Amino acid sequence: MVLRVGYVREHFSSPLLQLSEEDGGKTFTLVECPSGTGQLISRLTDDEIDIAIALTDALITGIAKGSKAYKLVGSFVATPLNWAVITSTSTEFKDITDLQDTTLGISRYGSGSQIMAYVMALQQGWPTDNLKFQINNDIHGLIDSVNDGTTSAFMWEWFTTKPFVDAGKARFIGSVPTPWPSWLIAANPDRAQPAAVSKFLNGLTKYIREFDSKKSREKINIEFIKEKFGYPEEDIKAWLKTVRYPESCSQIPQSVLIDTLGVLEKAGVVTPPSGGFNVNNFISEDVVKLT
Structure with a gap:
């Protein structure tokens, strides 16, 4: 089968794009999801993609809330994601503390932009049960919303947003790094056959190792990202x-699941069942190994 792989076209995806160029559509095709992880999860649910490379927190939240549309099958990025907090150039908001009790822009419910708003609130000591959100679909809608005043601010990855800030279309007022490694890989357990998923993960591992090498970081990666983005x-x-990327895409540190669930519980995003979460229920055991 030819796998349909959903992804967000950002600089993080560079090793995936390099693998796709070599594969040429023989074993997988890429499906761009510009609205982010909320859209990726929707497309997994609606049989529009078989695999998603998406944000750790949103994927784990979906499973914790009972989704059967996917299981975790691997790791993609091993370092945290730095979420910028962005507002209009003309608003009175000077820093994160000014945002309490305002309406925040998000791409979709269940997206990383919403979950990180809860994490931000937790860090600030704000109540998390009365946060107000407005859905704005993608980065362009989010920027429009802060500029027309329907939202106070939104959260998005720092370097993805920086060109808009440099162009004077928005303004940074802070940032909140994720308390977890930023990207995982999920697959639909019925449509994505284990052998095909494992082959995809092995190919991706080859490319992330090359991307992470000193030689590539000094020149090749810079030229590739400059050309593509x-x-x-x-x-x-x-x-x-x-x-930094993981040594193997086919492994997930158990601590990633435990620690992420712990923060999500504190933020009020997920509620554990009686007896707590069983991390083995979050993974496809015939594809990925917990370490």
């Missing part, structure tokens, strides 16, 4: 200093 070289170099 048009980012300034100084931004690419700054981002490369912050990101």
